[in-house]
Amino acid sequence: MNGDNRERHQAFPQLSRRGFFALGAAAGLGALVASPAAATQSARVKSSARIVIAGAGAAGLAAASRLMQRLDGAKVILLDRRQEHFYQPGFTLIGAGLKPQSYVVSGTADYLPQGVEWIQERAAEFDPEGKRVVTDAGRAIPYDYLIVATGLSLDYASIEGMDTKLIGSNGIGSIYASPEAASATWKLMSEFADKGGVGLFGRPATEMKCAGAPLKYTFITDDYLRRRGNRGKAELTYTAHNKALFSVPIVSEKVRMLFQDRQVKVRHDHVMTGIDPGRKVATYRTPNGSAEIPFDFINVVPPMRAPDPVRNSPLRWQEGIFAADGWMEVDKASLRHKRFDTVFGVGDVAGVPKGKTAASVKWQVPVMVDHLVAAIEGKTSDSVYNGYTSCPLITRLGQAMLVEFDYQDNLVPSFPGIVAPLEELWITWVMKTMALKPTYLAMLRGRS
Amino acid sequence: MKELDPMVFLAVFQEMLGPMLWVLILLALAGIAAFAVLLLREKGLSSQRLVRAEIAGLFGGVAALVLAARFTVSGFSDAGGPVDWLLIGLIWGVGLAGTTILVYSVAGWTALLRKR
Numbered sequence: 001m002n003g004d005n006r007e008r009h010q011a012f013p014q015l016s017r018r019g020f021f022a023l024g025a026a027a028g029l030g031a032l033v034a035s036p037a038a039a040t041q042s043a044r045v046k047s048s049a050r051i052v053i054a055g056a057g058a059a060g061l062a063a064a065s066r067l068m069q070r071l072d073g074a075k076v077i078l079l080d081r082r083q084e085h086f087y088q089p090g091f092t093l094i095g096a097g098l099k100p101q102s103y104v105v106s107g108t109a110d111y112l113p114q115g116v117e118w119i120q121e122r123a124a125e126f127d128p129e130g131k132r133v134v135t136d137a138g139r140a141i142p143y144d145y146l147i148v149a150t151g152l153s154l155d156y157a158s159i160e161g162m163d164t165k166l167i168g169s170n171g172i173g174s175i176y177a178s179p180e181a182a183s184a185t186w187k188l189m190s191e192f193a194d195k196g197g198v199g200l201f202g203r204p205a206t207e208m209k210c211a212g213a214p215l216k217y218t219f220i221t222d223d224y225l226r227r228r229g230n231r232g233k234a235e236l237t238y239t240a241h242n243k244a245l246f247s248v249p250i251v252s253e254k255v256r257m258l259f260q261d262r263q264v265k266v267r268h269d270h271v272m273t274g275i276d277p278g279r280k281v282a283t284y285r286t287p288n289g290s291a292e293i294p295f296d297f298i299n300v301v302p303p304m305r306a307p308d309p310v311r312n313s314p315l316r317w318q319e320g321i322f323a324a325d326g327w328m329e330v331d332k333a334s335l336r337h338k339r340f341d342t343v344f345g346v347g348d349v350a351g352v353p354k355g356k357t358a359a360s361v362k363w364q365v366p367v368m369v370d371h372l373v374a375a376i377e378g379k380t381s382d383s384v385y386n387g388y389t390s391c392p393l394i395t396r397l398g399q400a401m402l403v404e405f406d407y408q409d410n411l412v413p414s415f416p417g418i419v420a421p422l423e424e425l426w427i428t429w430v431m432k433t434m435a436l437k438p439t440y441l442a443m444l445r446g447r448s
Numbered sequence: 449m450k451e452l453d454p455m456v457f458l459a460v461f462q463e464m465l466g467p468m469l470w471v472l473i474l475l476a477l478a479g480i481a482a483f484a485v486l487l488l489r490e491k492g493l494s495s496q497r498l499v500r501a502e503i504a505g506l507f508g509g510v511a512a513l514v515l516a517a518r519f520t521v522s523g524f525s526d527a528g529g530p531v532d533w534l535l536i537g538l539i540w541g542v543g544l545a546g547t548t549i550l551v552y553s554v555a556g557w558t559a560l561l562r563k564r
């Protein structure tokens with residue numbers, strides 16, 4: 001326990017100072033702009049190391065930027081077939097009808113640091129013993145250090161009858177799949193808010209990115225129904241995969257109270273297993289066997305797993321809770337692989353207890369880079385990632401709760417006494433709609 | 449290790465506003481400079497002009513709030529706690545001060561140049 005406390009204090013040595021600054025930070029930007037690492041000011045380390053980064057999403061690009069700042073002469077190679085870059089936290093705002101699809105789409109090339117080589121191929125096979133990655137084009141790429149940042153894969157196919165092609169028809173929405181899907185979901189949700197009926201929400205039983213997103217979408221739908229005077233015509237049900245509504249108990253309890261206040265029904269221990277688009281019925285696995293719930297509108301949140309190349313590689317957890325879905329076996333404090341010490345895993349693919357969010361990426365990457373650079377220098381680093389993650393949980397249009405927590409389910413508010421963590425506030429909404437995207441983009445460039 | 453870094457603020461505002469950031473900063477600096485030079489030239493404040501500028505400032509404050517509401521698709525009816533009122537006050541205050549200084553300087557300089 002003591003050790004854990006120390007972790008917390010190392011990562012948040014200046015809470016009060018940050019809290020103090022909060023007053024000056026007009027839009028409450030302080031929490032977002034606190035800089036995670038001393039990175040830039042130290043002298044660049046000379047190195048001829050060859051570093052391969054698989055995945056050029058939030059974590060891969062942020063890692064590439066930071067490495068280029070820290071290293072002089074190293075060869076950094078990014079592997080990703082996708083040309084577009086998606087600002088995924090914005091998917092929720094598209095689904096809420098507040099932003100157009102263009103809000104979240106940009107290009108990977110826009111953030112590529114100078115000197116980084118981008119190979120537009122997917123990693124198909126990881127060979128940590130041979131220290132090489134084989135791409136889907138059959139090319140073998142050797143490395144001295146490997147950073148796996150492939151994100152996760154959305155396993156819609158494991159829900160019987162579900163197909164991403166269905167999104168936007170038959171009352172089936174899903175804000176996760178893509179910007180187009182989020183937009184199609186908004187159309188359905190808006191129709192639903194005009195007519196009423198049964199709205200179904202929920203989350204998968206697997207680890208997932210942004211566990212707050214399904215909750216936010218429930219609250220947003222509730223608010224639209226109220227604004228259009230149709231809440232009385234609608235029944236909203238949230239199906240939880242276990243006995244909680246959120247993995248952090250104090251947050252779960254707060255959400256329970258809010259759901260009660262907004263008359264959102266909750267069904268616990270319901271794991272979605274199938275959907276029948278024709279009959280508009282969703283099927284769930286429950287402790288009492290299979291259960292069906294009819295819907296007029298549903299936001300499907302699919303099971304999430306490590307992408308196949310990671311799942312099928314020696315990099316995955318071999319046992320324990322993260323093994324089944326193939327998450328990467330990394331140390332939760334350093335993000336370094338537990339068995340292959342030239343391999344690191346950051347972002348959604350990392351098999352760590354919490355934090356599949358962009359906010360975690362922001363705090364993970366500098367720690368991981370510290371360890372990698374130290375390894376290059378033949379030293380060790382005492383940088384620690386404490387599990388920090390945050391989620392501006394929208395509770396109605398115009399208000400959100402700033403929920404920040406760590407591995408131990410502690411709340412770690414950036415502005416204690418000023419921006420209360422579990423309070424529905426406009427300032428938090430302002431942060432979500434105004435400051436988060438610029439902060440995210442600055443992170444990609446290694447500047448926040 | 450983890451400090452509030454002004455460079456991070458700059459980076460975030462750059463991403464938010466793009467080149468507009470520099471336009472706004474220049475505008476603010478120019479306004480303040482024009483105001484300061486005017487004060488020196490006239491050896492003090494003209495109270496009559498100040499009152500008029502302040503009245504304009506009241507509307508400037510409201511305009512700032514309207515802008516904030518537009519950008520955030522929300523408004524001060526969404527205030528949920530004391531910190532929200534503080535933020536609303538701050539936005540209004542910035543709008544008020546900015547407009548007052550700008551209107552005062554423009555009016556003062558117009559009068560000065562006309563006299564010539």
Ligand SMILES: Cc1cc2nc3c(=O)[nH]c(=O)nc-3n(C[C@H](O)[C@H](O)[C@H](O)COP(=O)(O)OP(=O)(O)OC[C@H]3O[C@@H](n4cnc5c(N)ncnc54)[C@H](O)[C@@H]3O)c2cc1C
Pocket residue numbers: 054055056057058059060079080081082087088089090091092121122123124149150151152175176209210213307309346347348349356357358359360361390391392
């Ligand atoms: C609806 C929604 C709402 C969210 N809301 C929030 C929020 O409010 N706050 C927050 O902080 N976070 C939020 N997130 C989560 C956040 O977007 C992710 O946690 C973050 O993007 C993770 O970064 P990553 O780099 O690990 O993965 P990604 O950003 O997904 O990037 C992974 C990249 O790897 C590439 N890739 C995949 N497989 C391979 C391969 N085999 N070889 C090479 N490249 C590969 C992909 O093409 C992709 O470019 C949300 C996500 C969603 C979907």
